[in-house]
Structures are given as structure tokens and as C-alpha cells.
Amino acid sequence: MLTLFQQLPELRKMLSTDTAFSNIYKSKTAQVNEAVATCKTDITCYAKALKFTNEEIADIGNRLALLYTENNPLGNLVKNHLIPSGCYAMFAKEQRKTLLVKAWEQDAHAINYAIGVYVEGNKPNYPKIDSISFNLKDKTFAELTSASALLALHGNNKLFFEPAMLFALEALELNERNEAADYEPMNKGVNLAAINQIKKTDWKKYPYSVILVPGAGPEEKDVALSAGGMIRCRLAAIQYKKGVAPFIVVSGGRVHPYKTKFSEAYEMKKFLIKVLQIPESAIIMEPHARHTTTNLRNCARLMFRYGMPVDKPGLACTVKSQSYNITNLLPERCKKELGYYPYKNGKRLSDTESEFYLNTTSLQIDFDEPLDP
Template identity: 90%
Template sequence: MKSLYPFLMLCLFYTGLAAQDAPQQSYQLTKTRNEVQYKNYYLLTLFQQLPGLHKMLSTDTVLNNIYKTKTTQVNEAVKTCKTDISCYAKALKFNNEEIARIGNRLALLYTENNPLGDLVKNHLIPSGCYSMFAKEQHKALLVKAWEQDASAVNYAIGVYVEGNKPNYPKIDSISFSLRDKEYAELTSASALLSLQGNTKLFFEPAMLFALEALELNERNDAADYEPMAKGVNLAAINKIKKTDWKKYPYSVILVPGAGPEEKEVALSAGGMIRCRLAALQYQQGIAPFIVVSGGRVHPYKTKFSEAYEMKKFLMEVLQIPESAIIMEPHARHTTTNLRNCARLMFRYGMPIDKAGMVCTVKSQSYYITDILPERCKKELGYYPYKNGKRLSDTESEFYLNTASLQIDFDEPLDP
């Protein structure tokens, strides 16, 4: 036990949580066939997927009445909204009164030893998906997780149905014109579809409408290359299980993407240079893995994935083995290059007390160490990593923060 003490203290230093409230690397996420769903709305996914909890919620009179009211509102919208897009959105989104009413009902139903209590202890806390609320009392954590998922559903509908501005309009905006009659027809049909199938739980029509909106906009980016652990990252995961971490100064070499601005260009010159810098470090035995990070970002709705193209370049041009490359194909900004890398390091069972290395061009390297932490704090609400030593103009150390597991409610393409 004595040898574990420094490790546990370091874990708590990086999480800022008591041991019982910290995320657990042994926890396995409950997934759905729709990868976009569980990544954005994990609490709602658990409401559906855990049998005892599903039964409890589906038989509650108050929540059933909320579902029935929502169904009536949606049916009325399909009959009367015609070309008024905001009319459909209003019928499906959760209003403040509904969010509060549902939160109060969940709090009233909660006890420490019933399915809602088990949900918090066995899923919400160990998953880390709501880690920003982990210091709350368990009942309050449940309510805040609900409020977050409701806000996430509303946000997706707001941007991808109503055409509200996303955080990064240049790359993430709606694909349709709100004045197009065909779009109104699609929206009406989508509203009707949200009531079909086995939708019986109070949140399902709104969640399905949000997911359909992302699909219609070709914005299922959060599901790109999933399930990665059984596909693009399988060779690396098999190697992780056999890795002797003591042989390496660092756990990973992170390569942030550099998206091209021309539609026909698969990998930018910046991406190639970053890969070459990382390959040099790998060949010197600095770390057993290279993490290539970047999604389908630049230009707007590009079909090229930065991570995939960098992996391809590393393998085909630089002769790096596939088992040494971990793809992170979802990050859309430098903030989430670091955050998503931290997530994969944690989820894939790497030692969380071991430093990683960021390898990139000089300007971005200093940006990551000197400016990015405060940008992360402002945009994400926490620091996803802690700076270590600067190693050169192009390399620096970082330590992961398990707060990175927190779902980002207003980034549905990379939550």
C-alpha cells in the first residue's frame, strides 16, 4: 500500500477530487449504436440503457405526463407550423420550466440505494462525463447532469434546426437556408419522426430531433471512425497492454493537426512537418506512441480527417508502424487536441501520472504552453492539461487532467 500513496496523491492533485469522487480508468462507457448520442447525452443514454432505471422512469406518472404533453405539442406543431422553423424547434426543445420540473422530479425520486442512486455512484462519477459537478452532493450532481444534457439537446436544435450561430461559425454552421421551403418540409418530417418507434421516455422526442438535425446537416463528426478501439486504434491498444512504461521518458507524442484551407488538399504542409518532427522523437525512443489529433475541420465540411491523413503519412511515408499510432479524429481546435488526447490516454489505460510530449512547430508550441491554458479555462471551464518542462522550441511536456472527461454541452461535433 505504501508504494501506491504517491500515485494516489498525484491522481488527486490532477483531479482535485476526493478518491471516491474521481473518475475510474476501469469504468467502461455504456455505448449505443448511435455514437453521437452517448458522447453528447450520456445521462440520457443511461436512462435508456439501464433496465431498472428505464423501468423506474417510464412508469413514473409525473414524467409520463411530461412526455404526453410534449407529444401533443409536437403533433400540433406538425399541423400548424408550416414554414416557421422556430415553431418546430420551440415544440421540441426543453423550456426552462420543463427543465426545472424534471430536475425537481428526479431529485424527489432519488434515494441513495435506488436506481438513481446507483446511477450516480456507478456511472456518473466513475465515467468522469460530469466531472465538473463531482464535488456536489449526489442528488445535486444528478440534477446538474440532467440540466447539462437538456442544454446540450437545446443547443444542437438551436444551431442545426434554427440556424443559431455556433461557437465557430466559419466551420460549424447549419447547412440549410431557413427560407428554403424544402427545409421546412424536412423539419416537419423530422419532428414527426421524433415521436415514432419506442419513444416513451420524457426526453426522447427532443433528443431524437436533435440527433436527426445533426444527421441531416451531415454533422455526425463525433462518431467519426468509431468504434476506434475495435478499428483504427486496435493495433495500438493491443500494444498498450504489453508496454513497459518504465522504458520511456514519455507516454505519448501528441501531434496537433493543421488543417488545409483548400478542399482538394488532404494533408497540409504544416501537418507533414509536424508528423516528421514527431517521427524523429519516436525513432529516438522518447515514447511508445504517437497521437495524431484533428478532425474534419478546414475548410467547411471537408471530407478529409486530419488525424487519418497524418496517420497515413506516418505509415506510408515515414514508415512508422500502425501499432505505434493512435488516432484522435474529433478535435476541432487546439483546446480539444490536448483535451481529447488526455481522454484517450485515460480511457486506453495509460499511466495518468506519466508526462506526455507535445510536438509541433515553434509558434504553436509556445502558444500551447503560454496562452492555451487560459483559453481552455475560458472555453471549457477547466485546464485539460498541466504544463511540464519546455524541452525545445518544438517540444514541451504536459500532464493530463481527468477533468478532460467532462462532456462539452455546446460542441455537439466534438463534445
């Protein structure tokens, strides 16, 4: 939503000329300048100046609600963008004005979370793979944080949320944590051949929409594709050659080991093409998932966005232990971590294959996973 605040001309004008929002921007600017002058080596001091307080979040939400009408730029934002995107699907049953406020609250908490982990060193959901890269007691890090706070005031626009958002984005950049944007725009690059093939696919010929292959990251730094990844690709290739589905979705990001440069999805795609002779037009890369929960969620997102039939079952194809984990344990873990079930189980076909049906609530943004929101 905040990107839309920046990019939709009428909406940007409305927000930038509103007196209340201008005052919030001025106040935030003053806090940041004060922090740069006085915080010295206190990292938390910089973070506090940039993050939104609960009171600020509430005040901004109230102001958005007050400005909202059905047919003004905020109303058009909700109607034409927020609802169709599905990115705030968990608020879909709310009144539109309430959806706007809840979307703002979610995005504000997302900014705070990213600053908390990648500036203050707070513990992320998965510390082993997602933690901060810096030593908080290192004076160099304090100097970088101070400079980053100052840079956060130099955005092109003067919108109320921009200093905090820029600071959060700079924190991700300094930590070399741009995974959420890996291979984007995928529809014009790594997935273009498959997207062109989707347009020509006769879905009635296939019992399944896709064969989903969840990644398995190696633990050794110089290993591009793990033995587990190779085996999963071979299992999927057998099913593909049987003609059960027209596409293989390889899912997995740059996860194991910590800060690896190898993408599970990219390496699996390479293996499928070069070793197993699967055509590129049959492979869809999903290079952002960091856990099995998001293998299925992100698969649903791509299928929905690429115009594939989400009511047709998919086939999860992986080693026995993970296959049973997907059917037996993962749904409740998804509910706990994501807030909803991104899929429901169909039939089990074998120890390594099971059916799944995807849920388009999967389009919902996850505010506390900045590397794969």
C-alpha cells in the first residue's frame, strides 16, 4: 500500500498536501535530526527515532479514516488496488474504510519489524538463517546507522511514512538482504517461457495443475544444489514425463547456509534443464520461499498471478519425510505462523506424492518476514 501511496499521482498529491500528514513528516524529520546529533553509538536511539510508535500508528490510521470517502483517491485505492491485489486478503470482510486502516497498521508494523531485526538486532522468526549481519557494539555499525538515518530524510517525496520506510529498506540493503526481490520481475525473465506456455495450455488434458518441488538447501557454503534437491528434481521429472501436469514449480530461496549466494529454485531449474532434459517452458521458478510453509503459499501466489487454474489440484513431490510433514503437520504450522491455511490436502498417492488444493488467501502479505513478505 505504501508503494501505491508513492506511485498513484492523485493519491500522492492528496497525502502530501494534507496538513496533518505534513506535520507528522515534520515531526519525524525533527526526531531524526535530533537522533543524528545526539545518539552517538546508541543503536536503539536511532531506531526509536525512525520507528512508528503505537500512538503515531493510531493517529495516522484515524486520519486516513477521516479523509476516506468511497470515490476519492483513498476510496479508489481500496476498490481498485488493495482488494483486487489480495495482499490484504485477511481483512477482505471488513468495511472498506476499516480495510484501509488495517492495511496501514500492517504496513507500519512491517517497517517497525524490519528496523527491529536489521538495525536493533532483534531476534527474527528464524534466527539461524535471517539474523542481522552486524555486531551491535561495533562503532562502525553505529556510524553506518547514523548515516542511514540521515539518508532516510532524502527521499524524492515528503510523505509521512517515507523516512521510516527508507530507513527500513536501507537496513535490508546494508545487511545484504534483498532476497524478496530476487529474480524480479520474474514474468519478464526467468518465468517468461513458462508464462508463454501457460497461455497455450489445455488444462483438461492433465489431472494436476503443477508439480511442486520444495527446495532443500545445502549446509556447505560452496555447494550449489544439495543431494536432497537433486533427488526431489528427479522425483518430479518422473511425474512430469508421465504427463500428470504441464508444469513443475521449483520453490526455494537463498536460505541455507546463512547468507548463501545460491538460490534453491534457480539451481533446481538448472538441474532439471541440463541434467534431466526438462524444457524451460515447463519450469516455473519460485525463488523466495524460506520455509516449507511458504513453498505452498508462494506457489499459490504465482499460479493466481499467472492465470493458472487454482481450483485444480496440484501435486507436491518430495522425499518421504517432507511429504508426510506437508500432509500431517504443516497445515497447523501455517495457521500459527501465517494466520491461515494456504492449502488443503487432497489424496495421498505415494510416500513421495500428495495432492493439494491452494487457497488464494495466500496473496496476503506477511508483515514479519521482510525477506519473503
